[in-house]
Amino acid sequence: MTETNQPLLFAYAVEDAPRGQKSYWTRIGRLFSHKDGKGYDLVLNALPINGRIVIRHEEREADTPQK
Known part of the structure; x- marks a missing residue:
């Protein structure tokens, strides 16, 4: 991974919300290709x-x- 390498994908923590409401998504990381x-x-x-x-x-x- 280099400083110029852009993330390929992103990692999220997802917390389920009560029925009928949106789940809570929080970006927690990045995925880089070798x-x-x-x-x-x-x-x-x-x-x-x-x-x-x-x-x-x-x-x-x-x-x-x-979501």
Whole structure:
């Protein structure tokens, strides 16, 4: 991973909300591709206590589906 390497995907902690409400999504990390294309580095800034990590492509705000 280099300073110019852009994240390929992003890691989120997701906490379920009460029925009928949106879940709470918090970005907690980034996934970077190795230069040789044979692996990845997952860099986390936090660990969710519920153990659930969701890895997704970044979405622009206008493209974000209702969660």
